Amino acid sequence: MSERHTLRQQIRTRRKALSHDQQQQAAQALLERIKAHPDVKHARRIGFYLANDGEINPLPTIHWLWTQNKDIYLPVVHPFTAGHLLFLHYTPTSPMVRNKFNIEEPELDMDRVLPHSGLDLMFTPMVAFDQLGNRLGMGGGYYDRTLQGWHAHKLGPKPIGVAHDCQQVEQIPCEEWDVPLPEILTPSRHWRF
Helix, strand or coil: CCHHHHHHHHHHHHHHCCCHHHHHHHHHHHHHHHHHCHHHHHCCEEECCCCCCCCCCCHHHHHHHHHCCCEEEEEEECCCCCCCEEEEEECCCCCEEECCCCCEEECCCHHHEECHHHCCEEEECCCEECCCCCEECCCCCHHHHHCHHHHHHCCCCEEEEECCHHHECCCCCCCCCCCCCCEEEECCEEEEC
16 A cells, blocks of 8 residues: 555545544634635635545634635536536535535536636635645545646635644645645644645
């Protein structure tokens, strides 16, 4: 088993062990961090995700962003281009489906698709992160592919990682395709790299 695979298993087990109360407290702390984030005030179109597998729950934040007249976009597994994401406008009435990973996503409607380059900010989930801003995802490379333009030329939405504090590790074993993040928000800290 690779070091990355082992690390993924360990950290996924750690975050899934968080109690319901710990998850709720983390979601509220995330909301407070995002309310105070200077880039959120000026952003109009924001990419987010729906929690899965013990990830920090962004729904309280998404609900608050709607009250601030922000447009929220969620990732959808691209139906024709393997390993890629589309971003669909998400509202309280969006029809939802489960994708091949059993993750809830908006039902595909090409009229609601926004190229990811049209997002102002993209809040990204992760399995683990380190003190240098390196991010370890679930292993499919979806976000790494999506963020290549940012990594290479600072094109596209500014990515901000979102994680529980328990997802921090000493060092991520990086690969050449991994995209480090400029910022990561946890319930207790705002990391800038």
